[in-house]
Amino acid sequence: MEGAGESLRDTELRLGLPGTDAPEKPALTVTRGGKRALPEDNEEAYAKSSKSSSAEEQGEGDLCGQEPPAAKAQVVGWPPIRSYRKNSLHARKVEGEAAGLYVKVSMDGAPYLRKIDLKVYKGYKELREALDDMFKCFSLGEFPRKEGCSGSEYAITYEDKDGDLMLVGDVPWEMFISSCRRLRIMKGSEARGLGSRH
Amino acid sequence: MTYFPEEVVEHIFDFLSSHRDRNIVSTVCKAWYRVERLSRRSVFVGNCYAVRPGRVMARFPGTKCLSVKGKPHFADFNLVPHDWGGFALPWIEAAARGCPGLEELRLKRMVVSDESLELLARSFPNFKALVLVSCEGFSTDGLAAIATHCRGLRELDLQENEVEDHGRQWLSCFPDSCTSLESLNFACLKGEVNAGALERLVARCVNLRSLKLNRAISVESLARILVRTPHLVELGTGSFTVEHRAEAYQRLIHAFRKCKSLKSLSGFWDVAPRCLQSIYSICPNLTVLNLSYAPAIQGADLVKLIRHCFKLQKLWVLDCIGDKGLAVVASTCKELQELRVFPSDIYGTGTAAVTEEGLVAISSGCSKLNSLLYFCHQMTNAALITVAKNCPHFTRFRLCILDPGKPDPDTNQPLDEGFGAIVRSCNDLRRLSLSGLLTDTVFLYIGEYAARLEMLSIAFAGDSDKGMVYVLNGCKNLRKLEIRDSPFGDAALLENVGKYETMRSLWMSSCDVTLGGCKALAAKMPRLNVEVINDRVESDEMEENPSDMHKVEKMYVYRTLAGARNDAPEFVDIL
Numbered sequence: 001m002e003g004a005g006e007s008l009r010d011t012e013l014r015l016g017l018p019g020t021d022a023p024e025k026p027a028l029t030v031t032r033g034g035k036r037a038l039p040e041d042n043e044e045a046y047a048k049s050s051k052s053s054s055a056e057e058q059g060e061g062d063l064c065g066q067e068p069p070a071a072k073a074q075v076v077g078w079p080p081i082r083s084y085r086k087n088s089l090h091a092r093k094v095e096g097e098a099a100g101l102y103v104k105v106s107m108d109g110a111p112y113l114r115k116i117d118l119k120v121y122k123g124y125k126e127l128r129e130a131l132d133d134m135f136k137c138f139s140l141g142e143f144p145r146k147e148g149c150s151g152s153e154y155a156i157t158y159e160d161k162d163g164d165l166m167l168v169g170d171v172p173w174e175m176f177i178s179s180c181r182r183l184r185i186m187k188g189s190e191a192r193g194l195g196s197r198h
Numbered sequence: 199m200t201y202f203p204e205e206v207v208e209h210i211f212d213f214l215s216s217h218r219d220r221n222i223v224s225t226v227c228k229a230w231y232r233v234e235r236l237s238r239r240s241v242f243v244g245n246c247y248a249v250r251p252g253r254v255m256a257r258f259p260g261t262k263c264l265s266v267k268g269k270p271h272f273a274d275f276n277l278v279p280h281d282w283g284g285f286a287l288p289w290i291e292a293a294a295r296g297c298p299g300l301e302e303l304r305l306k307r308m309v310v311s312d313e314s315l316e317l318l319a320r321s322f323p324n325f326k327a328l329v330l331v332s333c334e335g336f337s338t339d340g341l342a343a344i345a346t347h348c349r350g351l352r353e354l355d356l357q358e359n360e361v362e363d364h365g366r367q368w369l370s371c372f373p374d375s376c377t378s379l380e381s382l383n384f385a386c387l388k389g390e391v392n393a394g395a396l397e398r399l400v401a402r403c404v405n406l407r408s409l410k411l412n413r414a415i416s417v418e419s420l421a422r423i424l425v426r427t428p429h430l431v432e433l434g435t436g437s438f439t440v441e442h443r444a445e446a447y448q449r450l451i452h453a454f455r456k457c458k459s460l461k462s463l464s465g466f467w468d469v470a471p472r473c474l475q476s477i478y479s480i481c482p483n484l485t486v487l488n489l490s491y492a493p494a495i496q497g498a499d500l501v502k503l504i505r506h507c508f509k510l511q512k513l514w515v516l517d518c519i520g521d522k523g524l525a526v527v528a529s530t531c532k533e534l535q536e537l538r539v540f541p542s543d544i545y546g547t548g549t550a551a552v553t554e555e556g557l558v559a560i561s562s563g564c565s566k567l568n569s570l571l572y573f574c575h576q577m578t579n580a581a582l583i584t585v586a587k588n589c590p591h592f593t594r595f596r597l598c599i600l601d602p603g604k605p606d607p608d609t610n611q612p613l614d615e616g617f618g619a620i621v622r623s624c625n626d627l628r629r630l631s632l633s634g635l636l637t638d639t640v641f642l643y644i645g646e647y648a649a650r651l652e653m654l655s656i657a658f659a660g661d662s663d664k665g666m667v668y669v670l671n672g673c674k675n676l677r678k679l680e681i682r683d684s685p686f687g688d689a690a691l692l693e694n695v696g697k698y699e700t701m702r703s704l705w706m707s708s709c710d711v712t713l714g715g716c717k718a719l720a721a722k723m724p725r726l727n728v729e730v731i732n733d734r735v736e737s738d739e740m741e742e743n744p745s746d747m748h749k750v751e752k753m754y755v756y757r758t759l760a761g762a763r764n765d766a767p768e769f770v771d772i773l
Contacts, residue, residue, distance in 0.1 A: 075602065076276065076277070077272065077275035077276050077277045077682070078275070078602060078657070079541060079573060079598055079600050080274070080275045080598060080631075080655075080657070081275070081540065081541070081573075082274045082275070082332065082358060083274070083275075083276060083360075084332070084358040084359075084360070084386065085358075085490070085491075085540065088467075088491060089491075089493060089542065172439065172440075172470035172472070172473075173470075174439070174468065174470060174494060175439055175470075
């Protein structure tokens with residue numbers, strides 16, 4: 001079975017200069033290691049047979065221009081990165097991406113709470129914009145744009161993993177999302193104590 | 199020279215530092231063999247199963263430094279089952295019996311138990327240095343034994359090991375009288391250590407030059423440590439999570455300014471980009487920078503940092519540096535010799551972080567580059583040809599295109615010509631890893647031009663047995679050949695069986711080699727161990743006598759004086 005594909009190709013009559021074969025991805029049609037994973041095979045089989053070439057074929061040919069395939073077939077031991085390194089990068093990602101990081105958001109005076117996923121925001125600015133959007137229906141005024149909130153009506157605070165009430169914006173974003181347990185939008189009058197940074 | 203007295207011959211041999219040179223002179227005559235074996239102080243065993251530990255100690259009773267390697271390289275990528283072998287204990291036992299004067303032990307890819315570390319700690323009164331790389335099987339209890347009993351320990355270097363955390367007290371086991379440490383690396387430990395004990399330890403070890411902390415060490419602790427160790431040359435930071443307005447951060451900046459000898463930096467887990475400013479004062483002196491565990495630092499911040507690092511010789515980064523970032527490296531780091539670019543997004547389709555453009559930029563700016571490990575999404579022949587022209591001094595060239603079997607995206611051709619250019623141009627090439635779409639032609643080039651090649655890694659490449667044969671017949675200095683998922687079968691395996699006795703090892707997995715082929719090889723070459731490693735699942739399902747036509751999933755062949763090893767697990771057949 002191995003040689004058949006190749007020799008047939010050799011005897012094919014073609015027009016055109018050598019080396020200008022249509023991109024038929026020859027490597028994918030020649031069997032490799034005697035184990036050719038067919039496109040219909042499920043991903044489990046891929047993982048065992050250590051081949052992702054067919055998945056590519058399917059991915060590039062059929063799904064060109066559409067959403068990229070949800071999960072590329074994972075080949076055992078590929079890419080060649082030490083487990084130690086994979087685990088340490090993957091652990092960080094998993095910490096980050098596992099099921100999102102949903103926290104409750106309450107606002108003083110609002111009749112009900114909301115829930116947001118902190119993972120989707122890249123930083124404080126986006127978070128403030130999202131909260132603004134979410135709570136503006138309660139027409140409760142502008143949100144503080146800068147860190148510290150001297151002068152504005154509301155302050156965004158959060159409860160950290162020690163149970164303390166903290167002002168949002170002091171610590172690096174990554175640190176914030178790992179320690180934030182819930183958010184609370186406080187009326188300015190109560191928040192004044194937290195806000196003073198001078 | 200045989201009429202010189204032995205002391206003179208020994209003195210001349212003192213100038214031979216490489217073990218290969220010493221191996222050669224020992225074969226000249228019996229007298230030289232005797233002189234050499236009694237005077238050898240540093241012994242290197244590339245494959246722990248090639249020779250019995252007792253034999254090594256008997257031949258070299260004066261061994262002071264012993265270096266042993268265990269599992270095959272592909273074990274790094276989970277291709278070797280967990281309990282395949284590579285145990286350190288027999289080596290430590292043999293050394294304890296035969297060479298009690300041992301001072302240094304270096305182990306790579308071996309299984310090291312707490313029991314063996316305890317034996318080590320108690321058996322060698324002059325023990326000075328322990329280096330464990332990519333090992334497993336031990337816990338912090340074993341480290342406690344080393345800390346407790348090795349008086350005069352100078353070096354404890356743990357690189358990328360899997361260590362079980364049994365508590366933080368191991369570090370406190372270094373007695374107050376221990377002042378000899380020069381190098382301490384526990385970056386791979388997951389658990390906490392007693393920060394106070396660490397600070398006191400580094401304070402009293404005045405010769406400490408290399409310190410690599412683990413992620414559990416806070417910035418506050420780091421700042422306190424650095425104040426006590428202003429002469430540090432190599433530093434691996436702990437977790438770098440700090441608010442840039444915090445006092446600890448200010449203290450850290452201050453401490454860094456005092457460390458005028460720092461040349462090497464690594465660690466930086468969790469670092470927030472803003473905090474990188476703290477090291478700007480050190481950057482102009484840096485020769486080694488490892489940011490490959492800091493995925494939070496994106497291209498722009500990396501670039502700002504690197505612009506200060508004009509003495510850099512070795513750089514390890516993630517591919518979020520991007521092609522543009524690599525261009526900055528190329529224009530700034532004119533002394534660069536080694537570059538490693540690791541992927542940050544392994545399974546996602548992701549944005550193309552680095553491509554052939556980045557590599558070409560590096561090659562045109564960094565003419566001293568000799569060692570490369572580059573993970574990218576695509577590569578072209580034109581780029582490789584340019585790189586080969588710009589950098590003819592490569593000794594190690596490892597390219598990993600993340601999509602297996604991907605052709606040149608511009609021409610849809612295989613990358614034979616590109617790699618061909620590399621081997622033709624780089625006459626000193628000792629190590630090569632291939633990737634992308636490749637036919638037998640690339641192996642023709644390798645066999646013909648890569649005269650100094652010692653290690654070749656092949657994955658998803660080639661069309662037929664011819665490819666492997668070109669390599670076996672051509673590369674006269676080949677020592678290690680590892681192949682996965684390539685169409686090489688029995689004909690290739692058996693074409694040049696004598697070759698394998700000139701090599702350390704051959705690994706083939708998911709290829710076309712059959713059980714019959716392996717048996718034939720084993721029968722022809724009794725001084726090779728031909729190991730057939732069966733998949734756990736398969737071996738449960740397999741019958742008693744699988745047919746010779748059955749394809750072998752994993753095969754590991756190595757020359758040996760020790761015969762079949764007696765510690766093989768049941769899923770390994772030694773033919």
